[in-house]
Amino acid sequence: MTGLPASALDIAIDVHGLTKSFGGREVVHDLSMQVKRGTIYGFLGPNGSGKTTTIRMLCGLLTPDSGEGACLGYDIRRDADKIKRRVGYMTQRFSLYQDLSVRENLEFVARLYGVSNARGAVGEMIKRLGLQGRERQLAGELSGGWKQRLALGACTLSNPQLLLLDEPTAGVDPKARRDFWNEIHALAAQGLTVLVSTHYMDEAERCHEIAYIAYGHLLVHGTVDEVIAKSALSTWTVTGHDLHKLSDQLVGKPGVDMVAPFGTSLHVSGRDKTALEATIAPYRDDTGLHWQHGAPSLEDVFIELMTRSKDNFQ
């Protein structure tokens, strides 16, 4: 680690002002982020918000139009080769060889990274992934959950210091999702830094820190509690009869920024607390409705951010 700035020791990702356009359309705008080593950093945002593009810029697969920074202390523009050797990248779409078996895929990756005793390391990884008995099966024949485990195995095989996971759990069942996250936490406990993009709010809550990106802009970051606190969103939870009708009546009223059904309840949120309370005041007298002031959920916060950013950037 000699010759590296001291910050590189405890900061895994440190980038400033990353911008990237495709065909004149700006996909990532002036994005800066810091990720501490050993943390699980959740990267959230709607489809097409620039999550994948950002991850690709971090591991040298895309060159930023402007901006700079370091990944594991190496310059993302100049030292892509060094970064690649120390980073495991799991692509959004399954990108191992469908016509190679589980073992053959892993051995290929092990050889590329120059893992010592490739066969042994692969054997251990297969055991760790619980893929014994399937090691001769072609990767293309595996189910979604197993493919995802195999992909995770492939990108951790070289003992990377940083994992970049691009929507790793998309299309995977809840049980496999939970196992996957347990694995991620186990890896982080060993000192690995993990940057993971996702759509799922429950997954966001399993991250040490999160960042929300929409239309290429990083809107907010911090721990889950910090993000909720920063939103300054006032939320009321309503239970009772005819919630659908109530929802129709409230949408668009002053102070009401968002109305969303949650099972048998309705979340009514707004940034302007007084205006919101004035609007709902008449409905609070309705005996058939039960109103409770509560903290907004992460989803409330994100949807509100998304709607707001849509107005600002589109």
Next chain:
Amino acid sequence: MSATDSSGRERETTELRFGFLRRSVAMVIKEFIQLRRDRVSFAMIVMIPVMQLLLFGYAINTTPRHLPTAVLLQEDSDLGRSILKALQNTAYFDFTTEVHDVAEFDNLLLSGKVLFGVEIPRGFERAVRRGDYPALLVAADATDPVAAGSAMSSLGVIVQTALQHDLFAGDPPALPFEIRAHARYNPAGSSRLNIVPGLVGTILTMTMLIFTALSVTREIERGTMESLLSMPIKPVEIMLGKIAPYVLVGFIQASLIVGIGMLLFGVPVRGSLIMLALLSTLFITTNLSIGYTFSTIVQNQLQAMQLSMMFFLPSILLSGFMFPFMGMPVWAQYVGEILPLTHYLRIVRAIMLKGATLQNLQYDTIALFALMVLAMTIAVTRFRRTLD
């Protein structure tokens, strides 16, 4: 009730009658939209027939003229010059080189630089005057019977007619000398001897090109390129890894064709088998490199196939495989020189039929090597290391 029933049935019969048409039309429209988006396919629709037509129309000539000929003048005489002039006037022969001894003469024929050699022996004129009926030697490289054929078959008559004006006033008697034509390397003029070695090159061009032309686009289309690029591997390493296995495949293929050619068709291998193996490997690698270069240029596997076709077509027509190389117009010969098959055909025919050595084939070997290095350089520099 019955009203709705009958209207429902009516709809069903209309559906039966027009459904077929509607669905087919939907498919046609979709295909047209996709075709319009695929620029390369669109270009091929025009390029392939136009190219074919132009090549067949302008470049190909099965009774080639102006063939490069070496002259060995053992004496400087009026008669000799008259004969040479007569030969040149036939338009079949073009005296490109004058040599001074027989070894030089043989080397030129072996390396394929000339197709004919004319030798006027020492004391020729005197022998004619004395009525000794001496021999004028015309040696031809008959590996390609078509190229040498028309010139050789009409040699006697042509010379006789041409000499008429120069030597004899009025009706000439028979020629006072003999034209001893020697069809070297393939005295029987068997086209099989020419085609089998040529097939080695043609088959290798086709198969090798396609193997690697699909290799990079396949990774991109299957999405495996993204993870490959995120791993620590360099473009040169990817290229070598993708080419190497097919060198072996090509080698097996070449051995198969040569083996069958020898066993079933009686094609000889007069030169060194090891030299043939080495230069074939060079040719195989050159084709694989070109295919790989295509692979880094095109967008998808279909385009890779089309580009390979575009390359294969002139390779067959302009390399000397189907039609005599020397018979083509100069521009077509220049195009031919940039095709690896042209050089390999000379090499494989020379080694198998003429027993040529590496020394005779220096030029073509260097040309193949240069083409290979060029293709590899383009491939490595063209290869996109990022997804930008």
